Amino acid sequence: MESNLTNKYIELNMGPQHPSTHGVLRLKLTLDGETVKKVEPVIGYLHRNAEKICELDFYCDALIYFDRMDYVGAMNMELGYLEAAEKLLNIEPPERVKWIRVIMAELNRIASHLVWAGAFGLDLGMLTPFFYVFEEREKILNLFTEITGSRQETNYMSIGGVYQDFNDKIIFKIKEFLNEFPKKLDEVYNLFVKNDVFISRTKNIGILEPEVALSYGVTGPMLRASGIPYDVRKDEPYLVYDKINFTVPISKKKDVLARFIVRFEEMRQSVKIIQQALDKLPDGPFFNPKAKKSLMIRLRGEGDVYARTESTKGEFGVYIVGDGSVKPYRVHVRSPAFKNLSVLPYLSRDVLIADMVAISGSIDLVFGEVDR
Amino acid sequence: MSLLTRIAMILSFLGHYPSYILAYIIETLIVIIFGTVVVAGMVYFFRKYMARVQMRIGPNRVGKFGVLQVMADGLKLIQKESIMPQGRDDLPYKVAPLLIFIALMMGFIFIPYGPLAWLGTLTVTHSDVSLVILFALIAIMPIGELLSGIVSNNKYAVLGSLRGVAKDISFEVPMMLSVLAIVMMASARGVSPLDINGVVQAQNIPFAILEPLGFFVFLISMAARASYSPFDMGESDSELVTGNTTEYSGLRFGMFYLGLFGTIFLGSLILSTLYLGGYNGPFESYVGFIWLLIKTLVVVVISLTIWLSMPRVRIDKFVTFGWKYLLPISFINLVITGFIILGGIS
Amino acid sequence: MAYEIKEEKSKDGRKVYRIDRDHLVELMNDLKKEGYDHLSLISAVDFRDRIEVVYHLEKSSDNFSMLVVKTETKDNHMPSVASIWESANWDEREQYDMMGVIFDGHPDLRRILLPEGWNGYPLRKDYDMSKVQYVNMDEEGNDYVSFDPGDGW
Numbered sequence: 021m022e023s024n025l026t027n028k029y030i031e032l033n034m035g036p037q038h039p040s041t042h043g044v045l046r047l048k049l050t051l052d053g054e055t056v057k058k059v060e061p062v063i064g065y066l067h068r069n070a071e072k073i074c075e076l077d078f079y080c081d082a083l084i085y086f087d088r089m090d091y092v093g094a095m096n097m098e099l100g101y102l103e104a105a106e107k108l109l110n111i112e113p114p115e116r117v118k119w120i121r122v123i124m125a126e127l128n129r130i131a132s133h134l135v136w137a138g139a140f141g142l143d144l145g146m147l148t149p150f151f152y153v154f155e156e157r158e159k160i161l162n163l164f165t166e167i168t169g170s171r172q173e174t175n176y177m178s179i180g181g182v183y184q185d186f187n188d189k190i191i192f193k194i195k196e197f198l199n200e201f202p203k204k205l206d207e208v209y210n211l212f213v214k215n216d217v218f219i220s221r222t223k224n225i226g227i228l229e230p231e232v233a234l235s236y237g238v239t240g241p242m243l244r245a246s247g248i249p250y251d252v253r254k255d256e257p258y259l260v261y262d263k264i265n266f267t268v269p270i271s272k273k274k275d276v277l278a279r280f281i282v283r284f285e286e287m288r289q290s291v292k293i294i295q296q297a298l299d300k301l302p303d304g305p306f307f308n309p310k311a312k313k314s315l316m317i318r319l320r321g322e323g324d325v326y327a328r329t330e331s332t333k334g335e336f337g338v339y340i341v342g343d344g345s346v347k348p349y350r351v352h353v354r355s356p357a358f359k360n361l362s363v364l365p366y367l368s369r370d371v372l373i374a375d376m377v378a379i380s381g382s383i384d385l386v387f388g389e390v391d392r
Numbered sequence: 393m394s395l396l397t398r399i400a401m402i403l404s405f406l407g408h409y410p411s412y413i414l415a416y417i418i419e420t421l422i423v424i425i426f427g428t429v430v431v432a433g434m435v436y437f438f439r440k441y442m443a444r445v446q447m448r449i450g451p452n453r454v455g456k457f458g459v460l461q462v463m464a465d466g467l468k469l470i471q472k473e474s475i476m477p478q479g480r481d482d483l484p485y486k487v488a489p490l491l492i493f494i495a496l497m498m499g500f501i502f503i504p505y506g507p508l509a510w511l512g513t514l515t516v517t518h519s520d521v522s523l524v525i526l527f528a529l530i531a532i533m534p535i536g537e538l539l540s541g542i543v544s545n546n547k548y549a550v551l552g553s554l555r556g557v558a559k560d561i562s563f564e565v566p567m568m569l570s571v572l573a574i575v576m577m578a579s580a581r582g583v584s585p586l587d588i589n590g591v592v593q594a595q596n597i598p599f600a601i602l603e604p605l606g607f608f609v610f611l612i613s614m615a616a617r618a619s620y621s622p623f624d625m626g627e628s629d630s631e632l633v634t635g636n637t638t639e640y641s642g643l644r645f646g647m648f649y650l651g652l653f654g655t656i657f658l659g660s661l662i663l664s665t666l667y668l669g670g671y672n673g674p675f676e677s678y679v680g681f682i683w684l685l686i687k688t689l690v691v692v693v694i695s696l697t698i699w700l701s702m703p704r705v706r707i708d709k710f711v712t713f714g715w716k717y718l719l720p721i722s723f724i725n726l727v728i729t730g731f732i733i734l735g736g737i738s
Numbered sequence: 739m740a741y742e743i744k745e746e747k748s749k750d751g752r753k754v755y756r757i758d759r760d761h762l763v764e765l766m767n768d769l770k771k772e773g774y775d776h777l778s779l780i781s782a783v784d785f786r787d788r789i790e791v792v793y794h795l796e797k798s799s800d801n802f803s804m805l806v807v808k809t810e811t812k813d814n815h816m817p818s819v820a821s822i823w824e825s826a827n828w829d830e831r832e833q834y835d836m837m838g839v840i841f842d843g844h845p846d847l848r849r850i851l852l853p854e855g856w857n858g859y860p861l862r863k864d865y866d867m868s869k870v871q872y873v874n875m876d877e878e879g880n881d882y883v884s885f886d887p888g889d890g891w
Binding site: 063064067069071072075107108231232234235236237248250252255256322323324325326327328335337339341349350352354358359362366391392 | 748749750752775776777778779781783784792794798801802803804806823824825827828829832836850851852853860861865
């Protein structure tokens, strides 16, 4: 038997209650002094088995469990489910709804990336930018409150439509926000990247080669920061993304700083997308009469559908199997954060604890989504 | 006439020695109260300043503008149950926060505060080797840090205290070397160089102007020792929870907390005493204490601004910086000082 | 090719390969060589008499176009593809955890979301949801699962 005294490694248990694990991630670390030799993520502390609950509910009711998956980017979760469910149920949303959904999803993408930037700053010991980004995010959430009646878990979209139509006042307010936002965004951006200590903490840390990233199933800003321009919005356009002019930011640097810059560039692109969508927003009904409230629970679907959408964390896939009844037979969610987390053990071999925290912060973990 | 003699004169009916002993005790109490009040004021000021920087309001509920918030927090800390970990080494666990707190408070005693109006000079005690004693006291504090980490039976605490001590030691050497340059300067001017009072009197021109390199080294080393945010690898909250203080709660945690702010204030005091001319002011002053306070507050504000605007430096890079750059710079500073003294420029 | 593929179209127009279990790894290896370097998702669907395992593959060189591979098992055993794509590692653990599919050849087949020792597989259609299971901690700090509430509840 090996004695404890001769054991050169320290076993350290980080989490599930720990300041920098973004919720309930637990990391089993094997340390050699300050160097991390091995990381084993332990997840499931927030597991609610939303997939099973979805099987027990009507197609329209399953939506609220998607709100609670990635609660920071709830609109994108709803959108992902609806893309699959509407294909399965053969319901096409009206044109105006598609544009409204684009606007809401992109607004929420900005909000989610802002939260990420703040939390990432906290991971590196930067307290101040947190408040700057949360002020901007609060403006978006106020818009959400006005449009949907709720801040985070909005439950705004529904099968074949949305809960409420946009009016002129809302459009004016969003435009007003978008006019001021890029300036504020640059201010926050400069708070980070003009700081030499921040650069030294992020540059050349956590390098993820593109082949490895693909093999681990990494998607989203993390994959794009490794130089692969995979964005479902471009590669398999859903809603009306093919009618919108935007670019997919990528970086060849592959490190933590690249992920940071890619996310900020994405927010700028989102602003462009929303501005175009607001200009092109057509008139029309805001729900499909085939799926109005009284008919909603009678919708039946058969067959299987896998829909990909680009959520804030990456490729969000929903696989629904229907057996012809009013309830889904099987719902399976491809959670991008779950896949992105699986690369953490690979990235954090032989790095310092401080770097490991920076790397795990750069993944953008939301545990509602990882554990589902 | 100093405050001490005044108090002793009031108590002179007790006889010479008892009156002086009592006067010492009273003035020590005054300094401890002064220290605590200043540190508490600094905590309040820090929180308000931090709130302004972060576009918040800050404490505003307890008392007018929240001035009593710190007192409320202190009372809360005293009332709280002190939860102690199992498997701790009991005596060192309890001694460690006291060690830090007492060393800090004793540090305040040796600072020459200078005169304040009719009260006379406020300096508590005077020693021919007060500079040595002061830095010896500062050197005690890492021991408290190390003890608290190692005996509290927690891996985060062990890692945190090891980090903290590694950092403290690597910045102790450049700091002492830059102080050595000051002693050389002071002794060239014919004052007793190991007495802080002498060092202050020697500064017709503040040493910061004569020795910019030494000032730079001392500023960084003092910041590293005070371990506020960019340099707080010992208790980096996003990595090691709170490092060596992880297992402390209640009053003992309060001591560490006061120790943090106290060290910032003491460090700023020492910096302004040794490099910025101490109680010397632009006018022939009998309010030297005010000058000292102003200089100290400026240094404190600079420290807090650094605190609020920087992410945490990585421990290995920071320690390397200490050994590879700061140490050679402090040697160069020493050599330059030698040439200055030889050339008789002073 | 030593195996037979039945090609179909799924409801949303994706290309579906249907293959029997024994030739799965062979096919997957060929597909990887063909350029399908991104395994999007492994799902398992419980059809009571059989479990269908569905692989969603993406080809990075062709705008991440998607290919679906379906296979099924009657005795809960499947060959593992974790050696082909790293991402299959956690996916297969998840399907083992939720659906009870045992992936032969998997390097580290443990439960991932539920605690070790959980009774039953929650996404199976015959999973008994009326029984409450409790997670408690034993003397040494390890979790264990039981139907008995224990002291903590």
